[in-house]
Amino acid sequence: MKVCVVGTGYVGLTTGVSLAFLGHEVTCVDLDQNKVDMLRAGKCPIYEPGMEDLLAEAAPNLSFTTSYDEGVPGADVVFVAVQTPSAEDGSPDLRFLRSAAESVARSLHHDFTVVVNKSTVPIGSGNWVDAILRESFAQRDDRPAGVEFAVASNPEFLREGNAIADTLFPDRIVIGSDNPRSLEVLNRLYRPIINQTFTPPTFLPRPEDATAVPLVSTDLASAELIKYAANAFLALKISYVNEIGQLAAKVGADITEVARGMGLDQRIGSRFLQPGVGWGGSCFGKDTKALVATASEYNLEMPIVKAAREVNQRQRAIAVERLQNELRILKGRKIGLLGLAFKPNTDDLRDSPALDIANLLLARGARVRLHDPVAAERFRREQPELAPYLSEDLDGVFDDCDAVVLVTEWAQYLELDWSKFVGLMRNPLVLDGRHALDAERMARLGYKYVAIAG
Numbered sequence: 487m488k489v490c491v492v493g494t495g496y497v498g499l500t501t502g503v504s505l506a507f508l509g510h511e512v513t514c515v516d517l518d519q520n521k522v523d524m525l526r527a528g529k530c531p532i533y534e535p536g537m538e539d540l541l542a543e544a545a546p547n548l549s550f551t552t553s554y555d556e557g558v559p560g561a562d563v564v565f566v567a568v569q570t571p572s573a574e575d576g577s578p579d580l581r582f583l584r585s586a587a588e589s590v591a592r593s594l595h596h597d598f599t600v601v602v603n604k605s606t607v608p609i610g611s612g613n614w615v616d617a618i619l620r621e622s623f624a625q626r627d628d629r630p631a632g633v634e635f636a637v638a639s640n641p642e643f644l645r646e647g648n649a650i651a652d653t654l655f656p657d658r659i660v661i662g663s664d665n666p667r668s669l670e671v672l673n674r675l676y677r678p679i680i681n682q683t684f685t686p687p688t689f690l691p692r693p694e695d696a697t698a699v700p701l702v703s704t705d706l707a708s709a710e711l712i713k714y715a716a717n718a719f720l721a722l723k724i725s726y727v728n729e730i731g732q733l734a735a736k737v738g739a740d741i742t743e744v745a746r747g748m749g750l751d752q753r754i755g756s757r758f759l760q761p762g763v764g765w766g767g768s769c770f771g772k773d774t775k776a777l778v779a780t781a782s783e784y785n786l787e788m789p790i791v792k793a794a795r796e797v798n799q800r801q802r803a804i805a806v807e808r809l810q811n812e813l814r815i816l817k818g819r820k821i822g823l824l825g826l827a828f829k830p831n832t833d834d835l836r837d838s839p840a841l842d843i844a845n846l847l848l849a850r851g852a853r854v855r856l857h858d859p860v861a862a863e864r865f866r867r868e869q870p871e872l873a874p875y876l877s878e879d880l881d882g883v884f885d886d887c888d889a890v891v892l893v894t895e896w897a898q899y900l901e902l903d904w905s906k907f908v909g910l911m912r913n914p915l916v917l918d919g920r921h922a923l924d925a926e927r928m929a930r931l932g933y934k935y936v937a938i939a940g
């Protein structure tokens with residue numbers, strides 16, 4: 487089938503490349519000329535494991551452009567995957583979506599096109615996009631006859647760092663549409679994934695437990711709400727284990743054992759129960775805020791979601807409190823942060839706990855040293871005020887240091903030969919912000935090991 491994807495960020499790029507890999511003819515449109523140039527050269531503008539390999543495998547079916555006229559006319563499906571950042575009041579800023587919808591309408595030239603919203607948008611946005619498309623299309627002097635289109639919602643559930651596997655082997659596909667023809671088109675588009683009939687990419691074998699993928703077909707509003715409800719649930723699951731973690735620290739319980747004991751109950755499940763400095767990234771913060779904002783439009787409070795947000799913010803401050811308890815005075819102390827990305831396997835720094843922790847430490851007069859095996863380059867560009875504190879190598883972090891904090895559990899840190907660094911530190915204190923290091927081993931190596939909870 488012929489597909490156009492608008493926006494080549496984490497979501498649009500993964501969607502476009504994956505669909506091209508499955509044999510669809512895909513054109514990706516982005517206004518960012520640099521991104522388009524890089525992608526045309528086979529280079530991936532984001533750090534996403536496997537993406538450059540998949541780009542190479544999908545290349546015969548894939549093209550990149552800044553022109554809607556090269557992608558939209560003739561497409562059976564147009565995906566819109568532009569950013570929807572938080573506006574001042576917490577509601578999503580829909581400017582990018584509006585502009586993309588207007589541009590799509592100006593280029594539509596096909597008997598039936600499904601315009602699919604993949605961005606995370608407030609409930610009701612599907613109808614809003616539909617109205618923009620119709621209005622913009624009606625304003626065209628050159629509008630062709632016989633053009634029909636319908637809007638569908640197809641929320642995205644991929645995780646950064648795991649984007650390709652989450653797309654090719656998803657837990658479910660959700661399609662919201664009030665138009666049966668759209669559903670039929672999208673069902674056809676996704677059939678290889680739904681039935682798992684494709685041959686996986688050479689670098690990504692099919693998981694042994696992969697089965698046919700459930701298709702959840704709903705009305706537009708339900709699909710839009712599923713996305714927010716799922717993200718908020720994952721966020722509050724993490725906040726819950728972190729709240730329990732703080733109690734565990736007080737009563738002398740081991741939160742990792744507590745989480746394991748809880749997670750083995752299949753009704754709870756062990757995933758997203760890893761205690762630590764809390765969640766970051768571009769979506770949990772934005773989407774929980776948007777859910778609260780949407781509810782307030784209907785005079786509805788969302789106390790559980792609000793509490794999850796507060797607990798998450800508190801975790802970042804708790805990391806600093808733990809250091810203060812151990813070192814008593816933070817002023818003048820040298821503190822190294824290991825990991826700047828909001829989680830491993832991505833260079834994404836949006837709402838990363840490391841940013842708040844670094845700023846809180848600086849505000850208390852500490853001298854910070856920052857390190858990340860992958861995100862440092864991007865950090866330098868996006869965080870110019872904190873960039874002078876970056877350290878190129880780990881010696882620069884540990885040397886004469888009063889404490890190091892594991893903020894992001896990159897494999898490089900977990901597999902580090904920690905014995906090499908203990909002698910460099912002035913005070914060999916390690917704060918494990920992810921409960922990811924082996925406490926006994928660290929103690930054997932001569933570190934004073936402290937975890938965020940306990």
Ligand SMILES: NC(=O)C1=CN([C@@H]2O[C@H](COP(=O)(O)OP(=O)(O)OC[C@H]3O[C@@H](n4cnc5c(N)ncnc54)[C@H](O)[C@@H]3O)[C@@H](O)[C@H]2O)C=CC1
Nearest residue numbers: 493494495496497516517518568569570582586605606642
């Ligand atoms: N990042 C993630 O892991 C996930 C994101 N989402 C949602 O998907 C949406 C997109 O997120 P990301 O891919 O992270 O965003 P992103 O910021 O990485 O990428 C958005 C892309 O859209 C392009 N763009 C903006 N306006 C455009 C326009 N009018 N025409 C053409 N291109 C345009 C930008 O240049 C950029 O390349 C958001 O609503 C987000 O909440 C959903 C699931 C996962």
Ligand SMILES: O=C(O)[C@H]1O[C@H](OP(=O)(O)OP(=O)(O)OC[C@H]2O[C@@H](n3ccc(=O)[nH]c3=O)[C@H](O)[C@@H]2O)[C@H](O)[C@@H](O)[C@@H]1O
Nearest residue numbers: 642643644645646724758759760764765766767769828829
């Ligand atoms: O809407 C989105 O953008 C996406 O948001 C999350 O994906 P992502 O933000 O990429 O990353 P996650 O793996 O969910 O991690 C989010 C944050 O939670 C933290 N986390 C995760 C799991 C856990 O047990 N504990 C924990 O603290 C991570 O360190 C990270 O900071 C969701 O998992 C995706 O399903 C969703 O599509």
